[in-house]
Amino acid sequence: MQTRFDALNATDFFKAPARGKAEEALAKGRRLLRATTGKPAGVAAIPGSRQTHEVRRYQGRLWITRPRPHIDRCATAWLIRRFIDRRPRFGFAEEGGSLRGGIPYDMAGAEFSHRGEDCTFETVMKHFGLQRDPALRVIAQIVHDVDLKDDKFGRPEATGVDAVLRGLAERISDDQRLLHESESVFDGLYATLTSKPGRRQGSAARRGK
Numbered sequence: 001m002q003t004r005f006d007a008l009n010a011t012d013f014f015k016a017p018a019r020g021k022a023e024e025a026l027a028k029g030r031r032l033l034r035a036t037t038g039k040p041a042g043v044a045a046i047p048g049s050r051q052t053h054e055v056r057r058y059q060g061r062l063w064i065t066r067p068r069p070h071i072d073r074c075a076t077a078w079l080i081r082r083f084i085d086r087r088p089r090f091g092f093a094e095e096g097g098s099l100r101g102g103i104p105y106d107m108a109g110a111e112f113s114h115r116g117e118d119c120t121f122e123t124v125m126k127h128f129g130l131q132r133d134p135a136l137r138v139i140a141q142i143v144h145d146v147d148l149k150d151d152k153f154g155r156p157e158a159t160g161v162d163a164v165l166r167g168l169a170e171r172i173s174d175d176q177r178l179l180h181e182s183e184s185v186f187d188g189l190y191a192t193l194t195s196k197p198g199r200r201q202g203s204a205a206r207r208g209k
Helices: 002-010 019-037 071-083 120-127 134-148 158-171 175-194 197-208
Strands: 062-065 089-092
Touching (some): 062 071, 120 134, 134 175
């Protein structure tokens, strides 16, 4: 349902007034499911989720997503480039379209897309066994909160990251360049989350001199 909403939202050039109500309804539905069942409803088993996929099968591949990427598609492209495919290429296609030989992500019906309560970034992490990285888990929570707007994790960084990426999208019209520029945002987040607390405190002390 979320993927379908995202597809419709991508073509909402006139900012339909009912869009806000639709977003609220989706978020409310997710909260109610968690409250009543204690777990996401309708979550299908992810093939290979119990073991790391063979990353070597995904080298030098073409990864396809929808045009005008925002946080989930940008973050997933970064995740693919940094942790999965050493020589990735990225392409764009409208819903229902495809680029021959490519791997679609964050598109309707794609293996790498929203599953249950998970955004695409979370799905890809689970497919490739990356959940053990604590920094990636935090980034996944930020991406989830911004993309799904359900405040599931309550990450305080979400508002700022959302604003930065929206600013990049306003400034950059070329989608390939937008993916490239957005990588620095997630590189910075990952560097901050993986640095030692003592090192951060020492740096702050030196700046205060």
